[in-house]
Amino acid sequence: MIEFLSVSKKYSADALALSDVTLNIARGELVYLAGPSGAGKSTLMKMVAAIERPTSGRVTVNGQDIGKLKKAGVPFLRRNLGLIFQHQRLLNDRNLLANVMLPLIVTGAPKAQAAERARAALDKVGLLDRARALPMELSGGEQQRVAIARAIVNRPQIILADEPTANLDRAAADKVIDALHAFHSAGVTCVISSHDEQILDSGARVIRLEHGHVMDGIGGGV
Amino acid sequence: MNIWFRQHRFAFVAALATVRKSPGSFLFNVLVVAVALALPFAGVTLLDNVRPLSEQLAVDPEISLFMKPGVAREDAQALAPQLQQLLAGNHAKINFVPREQALDALKEKSGLDDVIATLGDNPLPDSYVMKLDGFAATSTAEAARVDLLADHMRQLPGVDSVQVDSAWVKRLAALLGVLRLALLLLALTLGVVVIAVVFNTVRLQVLTQREEIAVSKLLGATDNFIHRPFYYTGALLGVCAGAVALGAVALALRPLNTAVGEFARLYASDFQLTALPALGIVGLLAISAALGLVGAMLSVQRHLARLK
Numbered sequence: 001m002i003e004f005l006s007v008s009k010k011y012s013a014d015a016l017a018l019s020d021v022t023l024n025i026a027r028g029e030l031v032y033l034a035g036p037s038g039a040g041k042s043t044l045m046k047m048v049a050a051i052e053r054p055t056s057g058r059v060t061v062n063g064q065d066i067g068k069l070k071k072a073g074v075p076f077l078r079r080n081l082g083l084i085f086q087h088q089r090l091l092n093d094r095n096l097l098a099n100v101m102l103p104l105i106v107t108g109a110p111k112a113q114a115a116e117r118a119r120a121a122l123d124k125v126g127l128l129d130r131a132r133a134l135p136m137e138l139s140g141g142e143q144q145r146v147a148i149a150r151a152i153v154n155r156p157q158i159i160l161a162d163e164p165t166a167n168l169d170r171a172a173a174d175k176v177i178d179a180l181h182a183f184h185s186a187g188v189t190c191v192i193s194s195h196d197e198q199i200l201d202s203g204a205r206v207i208r209l210e211h212g213h214v215m216d217g218i219g220g221g222v
Numbered sequence: 223m224n225i226w227f228r229q230h231r232f233a234f235v236a237a238l239a240t241v242r243k244s245p246g247s248f249l250f251n252v253l254v255v256a257v258a259l260a261l262p263f264a265g266v267t268l269l270d271n272v273r274p275l276s277e278q279l280a281v282d283p284e285i286s287l288f289m290k291p292g293v294a295r296e297d298a299q300a301l302a303p304q305l306q307q308l309l310a311g312n313h314a315k316i317n318f319v320p321r322e323q324a325l326d327a328l329k330e331k332s333g334l335d336d337v338i339a340t341l342g343d344n345p346l347p348d349s350y351v352m353k354l355d356g357f358a359a360t361s362t363a364e365a366a367r368v369d370l371l372a373d374h375m376r377q378l379p380g381v382d383s384v385q386v387d388s389a390w391v392k393r394l395a396a397l398l399g400v401l402r403l404a405l406l407l408l409a410l411t412l413g414v415v416v417i418a419v420v421f422n423t424v425r426l427q428v429l430t431q432r433e434e435i436a437v438s439k440l441l442g443a444t445d446n447f448i449h450r451p452f453y454y455t456g457a458l459l460g461v462c463a464g465a466v467a468l469g470a471v472a473l474a475l476r477p478l479n480t481a482v483g484e485f486a487r488l489y490a491s492d493f494q495l496t497a498l499p500a501l502g503i504v505g506l507l508a509i510s511a512a513l514g515l516v517g518a519m520l521s522v523q524r525h526l527a528r529l530k
Binding site for chain 1: 439440
């Protein structure tokens, strides 16, 4: 489903983010990307979402070559992805329901249908009763759960969670990870990056990155 | 309802929401753009009123030849062959106007029957009116040729005076041409001002909404989806400003018509300035919306490219 073949990424001549990375992530797999800050975890995720393009090598997602993907095709690739960011990136002037509806609205879905599905997504993360609240009224953990609801409302094939627990306390972090595990159990491919060793699930595959190199966990579920 | 229509409705609603968030700022921008539009709109209204008048006036040269008082009718009519000879090859229409007919026409046109009646004898002479077809109204060489013909006519026996009547019409036509050109240049200049104002307004909105834009792109929004609300905002700004400018011009016509009415009465005319017809109003509103749209498109292309 996700394939990296000898992928390197340079932001500048002396800033090598990824170096000759080769890995596969299979459909329905749960994968953790582990490693310290600056290891290349975020760059790897950005390539899957076509936010960054490889300097060399080939990245394919659902058979689509990211390096050759035209600009007009990027939005349609992203509609099959659920992106979760460290800082949630919720729109603070809109309530939770409107935030979660956004991925459906951008696809041109009818408003009533978008609202119904957004409510269902909020229900799955336990925040339906706060649907009319603004993001600023929620705790960091709750905001991250809203971000998860927004990521799954489009029923994506892949969830990419970049440091989803970085700013959360242990209890909140566990809730977020539990929610992601629930979606994985439902068949969604989940890629979760973290530098926090405590959240790495012992049963899941862990790909370790350091200074842009894959140190461990290349083969996995392929 | 198809996706295209739904997305346009969403964009329009988003543009209205932007206006609702900062109505004062939007209103201020509308006023600035309206001031820029009001002057060319007033010019268009004025030209639209004057155009029918100028079109009614003959631009082809017209030569009027007046006989001396006391010249016998037979002698006056005897000039016709000489005039035809002078004007040969000029596609001229020569009309002899007897003094009685001239007096009747004067009574009819001026409405001064009573005053004319007090004159007793008919003071008007027999005359000829000659229309020359096929002359270029703006050609200096042609005008000189008409003047030369008039000089020859003045040498004919019994002729008192000869007038070339088309000169002032030509001047009016030329003046209207200059006014049209000046209005076009003014409209182009102020059009650029409108585009600049909308450009800056949309630039500020893009900056204000950059997080929303970035998030929407990450969630799968196409460029069109992101651009459309800004386009609607620009067009909305243009059309609102156009409406305000047209309203201001319509209001200004009232006091202006008082002065114009007094002036027109001196020429026994009931001429009044009127607002543009519905089609003209729709046309100017469409131009206003188009200017707003162009400003928004330029701004969005430039500033969203920078956000990337």
